Amino acid sequence: MQEIFSKLFNMTAFGAITYQTVIMWAIAFVLLYLGIKKKYEPLLLVPIGFGVLLANFPGAQMGIVDASLIEVGDGRYKNLFEIAHEYGILNFLYFSLIKTGFLPPIIFMGVGALTDFGPMLRNLRLAFFGAAAQIGIFTVLIGAILLGFNMNEAASLGIIGGADGPTAIYTTIKLAPHLLGPIAIAAYSYMALVPVIIPLIANMFISKKEFQINMREMDKKYPPKHQIKNMKAVKIIFPIALGTVVAIFVPSSVPLLGMLLFGNLVKEIGTSTSRLAEAATGPIMNTATIFLGLAVGATMTAEVFLTGKTIGIIVGGFIAFALSVTGGIFAVKTYNLFVTKKINPLVGATGLSAVPMASRVANEMALKHNPANHILQYCMASNISGVIGSAVAAGILISLV
Amino acid sequence: MEDILSNALSILVIGMITVILILGLVVVVGNVLIRLTNKFWPLPDGPVKKGNSSGAIPAGTMAAIVAAVDTVTGGRGKITKVEKK
Numbered sequence: 001m002q003e004i005f006s007k008l009f010n011m012t013a014f015g016a017i018t019y020q021t022v023i024m025w026a027i028a029f030v031l032l033y034l035g036i037k038k039k040y041e042p043l044l045l046v047p048i049g050f051g052v053l054l055a056n057f058p059g060a061q062m063g064i065v066d067a068s069l070i071e072v073g074d075g076r077y078k079n080l081f082e083i084a085h086e087y088g089i090l091n092f093l094y095f096s097l098i099k100t101g102f103l104p105p106i107i108f109m110g111v112g113a114l115t116d117f118g119p120m121l122r123n124l125r126l127a128f129f130g131a132a133a134q135i136g137i138f139t140v141l142i143g144a145i146l147l148g149f150n151m152n153e154a155a156s157l158g159i160i161g162g163a164d165g166p167t168a169i170y171t172t173i174k175l176a177p178h179l180l181g182p183i184a185i186a187a188y189s190y191m192a193l194v195p196v197i198i199p200l201i202a203n204m205f206i207s208k209k210e211f212q213i214n215m216r217e218m219d220k221k222y223p224p225k226h227q228i229k230n231m232k233a234v235k236i237i238f239p240i241a242l243g244t245v246v247a248i249f250v251p252s253s254v255p256l257l258g259m260l261l262f263g264n265l266v267k268e269i270g271t272s273t274s275r276l277a278e279a280a281t282g283p284i285m286n287t288a289t290i291f292l293g294l295a296v297g298a299t300m301t302a303e304v305f306l307t308g309k310t311i312g313i314i315v316g317g318f319i320a321f322a323l324s325v326t327g328g329i330f331a332v333k334t335y336n337l338f339v340t341k342k343i344n345p346l347v348g349a350t351g352l353s354a355v356p357m358a359s360r361v362a363n364e365m366a367l368k369h370n371p372a373n374h375i376l377q378y379c380m381a382s383n384i385s386g387v388i389g390s391a392v393a394a395g396i397l398i399s400l401v
Numbered sequence: 402m403e404d405i406l407s408n409a410l411s412i413l414v415i416g417m418i419t420v421i422l423i424l425g426l427v428v429v430v431g432n433v434l435i436r437l438t439n440k441f442w443p444l445p446d447g448p449v450k451k452g453n454s455s456g457a458i459p460a461g462t463m464a465a466i467v468a469a470v471d472t473v474t475g476g477r478g479k480i481t482k483v484e485k486k
Contacts, residue, residue, distance in 0.1 A: 120427075120431070121431050121435070124427070124428045124431045124432060125428065127424050127427050127428050127431075128421070128424055128425070128428070130424055131417070131420045131421040131423075131424040131425075132421075134416070134417065134420045135417065137416070138412060138413040138416045138417060139413065141409050141412060141413065142406065142409045142410065142413060145405055145406060145409050146406075151405060151408065151409065154409070155412075226432070226435055226436065226439065227439075228435050228438075228439070229438065229439045229443035229444055230438045230439070230442045230443055230444045232444075233438045233442050234431075234434050234435055234438050237434050237438070238430070238431065238434055241430050241433075241434060242426075242427060242430050245426050245430055246423055246426070249419070249422070249423060249426070250419060250423060270471070271471050271472065385424055385427060388423070388424065388427060389420050389423075389424055392419065392420050392423045392424075393416060393420055396412070396415065396416045396419050396420070397412070397416070400412050400415065400416070401412065
């Protein structure tokens with residue numbers, strides 16, 4: 001009788017539950033709570049949270065294993081059938097879709113098909129502030145090295161400052177895949193906290209007078225030199241021309257930026273390619289998001305996640321994010337010193353990715369100070385250029401580190 | 402450690418210069434495209450002038466009708482005549 005009970009007990013997972021397992025479950029529940037109840041990036045946090053849960057069910061064989069276990073020597077790896085057979089389906093998904101760097105560019109294609117470059121083309125000079133807001137990425141790279149991270153890990157940590165989930169994941173896969181879980185969590189959490197972080201930084205550095213700079217009034221006072229007489233044609237040629245130019249200068253940014261621009265092109269062409277745009281933004285992007293979220297969550301096993309480095313990533317990620325917002329604000333302030341056509345510094349604060357949430361938050365802040373001051377389209381200009389900027393920054397890190 | 406830090410510092414400088422350069426190129430490419438399309442493929446600006454017929458359709462309404470037909474017919478349909486009743 002005792003033997004039967006003993007066999008029954010061994011069949012269950014009770015014997016394998018440790019305090020680390022319970023901590024990881026608690027983390028999974030918090031992520032699920034934030035996604036479901038608080039609606040913080042639910043499309044990503046729910047699959048990631050559930051992935052964490054799956055990975056930490058003892059004996060379920062759903063946690064992602066170290067890459068060294070699938071190496072067979074001479075730079076060769078086990079085939080996908082062997083991986084699925086030995087380590088389960090989430091490892092199959094991870095090593096085929098994530099480790100190969102396949103899913104982030106696919107998601108970028110969908111993002112491109114959802115992006116409208118119109119506001120940026122109407123306010124091209126604002127594109128520069130998408131560059132200034134990348135300063136957090138490179139500054140935290142140095143800070144992380146001082147904290148004891150190696151160069152690859154520091155670069156992956158810094159990219160959180162770009163406020164772009166797929167870019168952060170893509171860079172980490174290339175440079176420090178063992179940190180993928182915490183970096184993805186930090187990136188998406190801070191993106192979800194944009195409505196808290198941007199006002200916090202903006203209120204610290206922007207004066208009341210600067211908050212009230214009315215961009216429309218400025219446009220009326222100093223109208224742009226060139227009106228766009230055929231926006232549709234410009235929007236169609238722009239992704240082709242930009243993709244070609246960027247590919248020559250930073251080829252390593254092409255997987256992300258190329259797919260973003262391709263997605264945008266099929267959207268802008270219109271009805272003749274609308275089915276492609278619908279596929280990119282609908283079934284393909286949704287499927288990619290599910291697999292990406294689950295597989296990234298499954299990388300967060302207790303032994304990988306419960307380390308000092310995770311705390312460093314959480315803190316460092318916040319600093320990178322805050323520095324990027326601050327960099328954008330100060331770039332506008334500096335610009336305003338030399339021109340008569342002033343720019344609202346909130347436009348600089350949106351120079352990171354996180355489209356369109358950053359722009360919406362900045363617009364709401366401007367409206368609080370002046371209910372007639374709508375700056376959304378101006379913020380979108382620097383916000384969209386921030387997407388290009390962070391993809392380029394990722395390319396630079398992948399090439400130079 | 403010093404080597405790694407100086408390497409990181411050079412990445413900071415090179416990285417920021419490259420990002421600014423690329424976004425500068427975005428501005429240049431955008432401006433060139435706007436000028437080229439304005440010169441070679443401009444669309445008539447402002448509302449279409451009304452003809453002799455008192456039943457002329459405003460340009461905005463016409464654009465909405467064209468877009469609706471384009472979407473519904475998948476780009477295959479053409480508007481040959483619009484009449485007011």
